[in-house]
Amino acid sequence: MDWAYLSGLAERVAIGIAQKWHIVESADVKQEILLHAYTHRATIEAHYGSEDFLWKIFHKAGTQYASRERNYRDLLDDTYYYTPDEAKLAVQTFLYTDAELGEVVGKKDDLLRTRVGDNIVSARADAATALKKLPERYKQLLMRRHVYGLPVSDQADRQALTRATVALAQQMNRTLRIRRHTT
Numbered sequence: 001m002d003w004a005y006l007s008g009l010a011e012r013v014a015i016g017i018a019q020k021w022h023i024v025e026s027a028d029v030k031q032e033i034l035l036h037a038y039t040h041r042a043t044i045e046a047h048y049g050s051e052d053f054l055w056k057i058f059h060k061a062g063t064q065y066a067s068r069e070r071n072y073r074d075l076l077d078d079t080y081y082y083t084p085d086e087a088k089l090a091v092q093t094f095l096y097t098d099a100e101l102g103e104v105v106g107k108k109d110d111l112l113r114t115r116v117g118d119n120i121v122s123a124r125a126d127a128a129t130a131l132k133k134l135p136e137r138y139k140q141l142l143m144r145r146h147v148y149g150l151p152v153s154d155q156a157d158r159q160a161l162t163r164a165t166v167a168l169a170q171q172m173n174r175t176l177r178i179r180r181h182t183t
Helices: 003-020 026-039 041-046 051-076 084-095 098-104 117-131 136-147 155-182
Strands: none
Touching: 003 026, 003 051, 026 041, 026 051, 041 051, 084 117, 084 136, 084 155, 117 155, 136 155
């Protein structure tokens, strides 16, 4: 394998990713792509002749790195951060009207557990906005389980539901940050 060739391809992919994800530098993305290539040498060697396939592998590795960096920054930027459990709770409130929800807010405060509590209305709004940006399968699974209360019996769907809940929390956090930067 020609690592100079792979390095050049990784650099081209990294520049594109860094232009879309402003929180990462192209050199860091390139380094992460090359680390991924080194770690998965057997796969790279097997598909060495297909630049399109290598591009896809490199693009996925670089995008995953950028996503991890964004999530890390979001966690440490001193802004409220929704957890997957809070995202699930926010979706469960879709069952109630605004009036019904208003009657419950603040009635059962509990200092022993961290809960969205009185901010449930804004969490609900963030969840509604974030839900629109999720894949259709994730939306259906979240609504099926947490709003309609129907069981998810298939193992693949249970795993997808867990991923959907995490994805919803991440998207809710992005919604928070976008709203904070535009106001």
